[in-house]
Amino acid sequence: MENWHSMARISAVIFDLDGTLLNTEQVTKNILKEFLAKYGKVQDSDKERKRLGMTFKESSIAIVNDYDLPLTTEQFAQEIVPMYHGKWLLAKALPGANRLMRHLHKHGVPFALASNSLRKNIDGKISHHDGWKEVFTVILGSDQVKSGKPSPDIFLEAAKRMDVDPLHCLVIEDSLVGVKAGKAAGMKVVAVPSLQIESDSYSIADSILHSLLEFQPEQWGLPQFGDWVDNTLPIEPIHLAGVFSDGLLQTYSDTELPALPDQIWGLYIGWAKFDGKKVFKAVSSIGWSICGCGYKRKIQPCILNESDADTDDSKMQLLLVGYLRRSCSAGNILNNLDILDEDKLTADAALNLPAFSHKSCASFFLGDAEDGFAP
Structure with missing residues (x-):
């Protein structure tokens, strides 16, 4: 990881959604287990870790193949998507997410949302959080670009729509797939691994944090937080x-x-x-x-x-x-x-x-x- 003193000044921030801003992955983690049980299959945690950050289409193909399900990819999607919809309203903002977004918005720093989810699913997830849809300068789903992460397409498109040079964009991601996409786009990347026990795998990121509570915007040339009260x-x-x-x-x-x-x-x-x-x-x-x-x-x-x-x-x-x-x-x-x-x-x-x-x-x-x- 680079010393932050040598980093280019950041003019815009691009967030991932699931596992970065929202704990959707946690509230939906048992859905696949329940779904597989209907077909006499047992969930494999190693296979699930490998799918972290995939697009829904890629993940669906992998699940059908990995578990030898008697379904087409389309049939799998039709059955499982409604199960996820009911859980999205339970997804809460992860620690520090609201604080950071409010801070950037207050100081006029543009920020985008770039997720491997489909755009309609992104809207469904953030609609339960007041003001979220309005504060993002740009919102992009994987179906709005040629290729999802780890391709850099979605981050480059977000930078283009914000009219900001990719060199001056900071990506904040929880998955290794997203970190690779951000680096491929030529951007600085902060990793906040949703699987903390695998944080050593994120060494290509410019910075690794446990949570957004640890994020220090001044290290990236952004306005400093001023909300600590007596060292707390x-x-x-x-x-x-x-x-x-x-x-x-x-x-x-x-x-x-x-x-x-x-x-x-x-x-x-x-x-x-x-x-x-x-x-x-x-x-x-x-x-x-x-x-x-x-x-x-x-x-x-x-x-x-x-x-x-x-x-x-x-x-x-x-x-x-x-x-x-x-x-x-x-x-x-x-x-x-x-x-x-x-x-x-x-x-x-x-x-x-x-x-x-x-x-x-x-x-x-x-x-x-x-x-x-x-x-």
Whole structure:
């Protein structure tokens, strides 16, 4: 990866959609599994990883062939597309997506949406998010260019329609297919891998981030963010629930709460609520751990006033309201960060501020609304 000091000044940004701005891939991940089960087939995770970033047409052909389905590609599409439509309205913006788009729009920086999805499907996905369709200077689907990613066609067309030299465009992508397309277009590329455990494969990108919360526009000659409050970044609340045991939160797999996006990593501040108890200040380290079947989420909440709480083996709700930091070390490590004393002090002070106040968070917790909050 290049040193950012040597990079050309960026005049426009081009976003991918699925897995970059929206967590559509997460809310639809079980659809193919359910579909294949109807035909007595078992989903293969290795095959699915290889399809990340493909156009719908390419993906459909591959699925029919890989699983030897008794269907034509057209029949497969007719059966599975309606299953996806019902899930799109559940897709939420990924952490930092709304913040970055608002920031670029505020400062008059043009930005485009270039996705390997069909244009009509793009419209269907973003229609559930107020203002999204209006803020993009250009919106392009793979059916509007000769070839989808990894061909550079869609990015070059987006740059052309924005009247910006490709050399001054920054692509933000989650898939390796998209990263390759951006580099082939002669553009700078920031990778935010949707499969964090495969981030080492993204070395051709100019920068690799865990999430858009880590994006620093000033490194690309763009206006700097000014929304940090006392060394903490306010975020759209993220609600988790599970059992707190041995210092870890084991989240429920059958909860109606959205799953934690893979892009969430680092230190976060928030509020921890235990059954029948008050709500406590918390700072949480979120990362990954290696297990026998690969990688799994590791969530380590630290209760700041733990002397008041007998919490082990208790049901727990965790509301993340602020982002503290990532690692100070180079590289895209996945293991959890140590929570330092200075992190606890920063979190404790920030959680007293209106931007992170528990008073605005009470409605997010499930049940026991009458329980008090620990100071």
